[in-house]
Amino acid sequence: MDWIEPISSLPSGISMGAVAGTTDGGFGGFDVSSWEVWLKGDGEVNWDTVYMFGYKAIDELSQIGKAFTKSFYNMSDTKLWSYFDGCFEGGREGWSQVQIGADLDGAVIGAPGMHFSFQQIQHLWSQFVEYQLNHYPPYCELEKIVNLTTEACDHLDGRVDGVVARTDLMGTVTAEGVAVAREILNGAHDNLGRRIYVSYQPTAAFQDASAQWVEIGLNLLTNVSALSSFEGTTWPDLSVWHNAGGKVLHYHGESDPQVPTAGSVRYFESVRSVMYPGLFYNQSVVELNNWYRLFLIPGGAHCGANSLQPNVPWPETTLATLIDCVEKGIEPKTLNGTIQSTGAQQQICGWPPPSLDTWKYDLNAFKMPIL
16 A cells, blocks of 8 residues: 555556555645644634644544555455655655554655744745845846856766756856855854754755745744644654664755755754664664665755756655565665656665765754754
8 A cells, every 4th residue: 555645646656556545634625735724713723733734644544544445455364565655745744654653664755844843944044034135136146056056066976977057047146146045055043143944955946035935934933833843743763663664765855945955864863863872873874774764866856856957866766665675675775766867777875975074963043952
């Protein structure tokens, strides 16, 4: 069995012979946004929908779906393999199931929208920077900054492989635009200069700088700390899942402009340190990789390939890789990526990279540890 969020992803499970399902998250319809139902008319949190969005809807779908499948196909005591596959909010939903120890055999989790309250503040950060510096660069200027950055850094992995931006794009780069880009990439800080959250990688497009959702975000910020307890989805002790034999393949595009890639890295490292506190780093990674692997997709955008880097090797068969891992014991040391512009195949290595320290951030704006 396989169920995937959103609905447009369902065929990937069906094409493999799986039963697939989806849920409206308890919102009353598939076209109803969470933003419309999280808050009641009086501004109070609608906890029924928050619980559903947080973890209950997917868990209920799992239980009902498996019972229906076994009954419909008259499987009696036959083993029913069950998997989750989702990206962005679907990725966060996947972690919600892993963290509660849901009765699944494996999960493919992409670019999870976890660290909810921090991420919402980070979404506002780009426009706050523009306001503070009194400069609102056109998107073509920010795009050219991304292009030039990508081109300049393409050789750093020892291979100029075409994963670079198009240098023929029009637009000029001003000193003011560079200042805006620099502050956005520096990430959200408080008025004392202490870090609140991580930002996007330098090759990510500056989508937040041109987004216009500030009003919605501000309406939720008064309740964001309460919502975060259910939508943050950062619980690092996955003992129940691990002890039940569950597997996770977690991927994230390095140039994701919507969900900071470093957030996925932070969670992997949090799980590693909590689950294997007495081991040296390399040994703890080996132990964790036995059942949870993280893959950063070079040049990958948000849940897909990157139009600014057309030779990105995007993994399209990760669910099949997970199934082989769970059911056949085939260890997924790499993911198979398909270069969108040519159809050629390229292997994507797992975490960690040699430059481990560059991914570490101290969220020192808070008096307590942030997982």
